[in-house]
Amino acid sequence: MGTIISLTLFQNRPQVVTTVYQYLVDAEKKFSANNDNSEIMRINQSAGIRPVSVSPAVFDLIKRAVMYSKKFPNSFNVAIGPLVKLWDIGFSGQRVPSATEIRQKLKAVAITGIELNESQLQVYLKYPGMAIDLGAIAKGYFADQIAFQLKRWGIKDAIIDLGGNVVTLGHNQLAKNSDWQIGIQDPKKTRGEILGKVQLPACSAVTSGIGERNFKVRDKFYHHIISPRTGYPVENDVAQVTIFSPSSIQGEVLATVAFFAGITAGQQLVKQTPNVAAIFVTRAGEIKLTSGLNFKKIA
Numbered sequence: 427m428g429t430i431i432s433l434t435l436f437q438n439r440p441q442v443v444t445t446v447y448q449y450l451v452d453a454e455k456k457f458s459a460n461n462d463n464s465e466i467m468r469i470n471q472s473a474g475i476r477p478v479s480v481s482p483a484v485f486d487l488i489k490r491a492v493m494y495s496k497k498f499p500n501s502f503n504v505a506i507g508p509l510v511k512l513w514d515i516g517f518s519g520q521r522v523p524s525a526t527e528i529r530q531k532l533k534a535v536a537i538t539g540i541e542l543n544e545s546q547l548q549v550y551l552k553y554p555g556m557a558i559d560l561g562a563i564a565k566g567y568f569a570d571q572i573a574f575q576l577k578r579w580g581i582k583d584a585i586i587d588l589g590g591n592v593v594t595l596g597h598n599q600l601a602k603n604s605d606w607q608i609g610i611q612d613p614k615k616t617r618g619e620i621l622g623k624v625q626l627p628a629c630s631a632v633t634s635g636i637g638e639r640n641f642k643v644r645d646k647f648y649h650h651i652i653s654p655r656t657g658y659p660v661e662n663d664v665a666q667v668t669i670f671s672p673s674s675i676q677g678e679v680l681a682t683v684a685f686f687a688g689i690t691a692g693q694q695l696v697k698q699t700p701n702v703a704a705i706f707v708t709r710a711g712e713i714k715l716t717s718g719l720n721f722k723k724i725a
């Protein structure tokens with residue numbers, strides 16, 4: 427999935443690690459927008475042609491992603507695929523498209539073009555050129571599924587880290603107060619260099635940011651979070667947002683939506699959402715917290 431994934435357990439349960447690994451290998455095969463044989467690609471290749479039968483998990487995630495896309499029509503959009511592919515940011519084809527190309531692709535991101543048939547488990551993209559992209563939500567869904575399974579297998583304490591999506595379970599056996607410590611990436615530095623850490627009980631922590639998938643052309647900076655209204659990467663004061671929430675799928679969606687909202691409105695949005703907190707980093711490098719977080723900045 428273009429990242430490093432790790433699972434930390436505090437018991438010797440190698441079979442659990444193997445099963446989670448296999449789950450993720452299988453999930454990547456089904457959900458990838460980069461692999462010609464995935465279920466998502468079959469849906470995309472059949473856009474404007476025919477409905478495609480999918481597995482229950484793929485249907486379930488697309489259904490939820492469509493629901494969120496309708497709820498946040500100007501930001502989170504699961505039909506963003508044509509624009510993601512056009513910019514291809516983070517991949518070998520990345521480039522600044524022409525305004526005409528962008529205008530054309532904007533026609534293909536209407537969420538109303540996704541038709542779901544629940545009884546047949548079929549997904550149909552009604553117009554040619556449409557494409558589903560679950561890049562902003564799939565890892566959150568996988569993290570929640572893994573957390574659920576771990577609990578069923580009697581694993582009480584764990585860290586699931588899907589690269590930008592962390593879920594902690596139970597108690598941190600290495601800390602006196604049993605809280606977990608989560609490092610917050612410094613968006614201006616290489617992966618692993620943190621700007622501070624948060625201490626908190628088990629939860630999900632999801633980060634969306636412009637620090638990794640980006641490129642520059644003649645001093646102009648482009649990144650991978652693309653507006654379904656303009657077709658261009660979102661230009662505002664946010665460099666990165668981390669959402670702390672009970673579920674990781676909720677954290678994923680909120681991270682994207684808060685990113686679009688900008689620092690001030692994004693903080694408001696988080697404050698209005700029960701049981702959620704956030705750390706924003708501005709493009710100028712300032713750190714903005716919503717209340718109730720035990721955060722320590724690294725000097």
Ligand code: FAD
Binds near residue numbers: 457564634
């Ligand atoms: P987030 O901020 O959570 O999401 C940003 C991503 O969401 C963008 O990269 C884009 O895909 C999509 N997006 C952009 N704008 C919007 C919008 N307005 N609304 C909704 N979504 C939007 N990376 C590789 O380099 N190679 C791979 O082979 C590869 N395979 C993958 C397979 C799977 C199943 C998944 C889930 C991811 C894979 N990735 C791969 C990573 C993927 O390309 C994204 O970069 C990654 O999912 C972004 O996650 P994030 O948490 O960094 O960003």
Ligand code: MG
Binds near residue numbers: 561562565632678
């Ligand atoms: Mg994400």
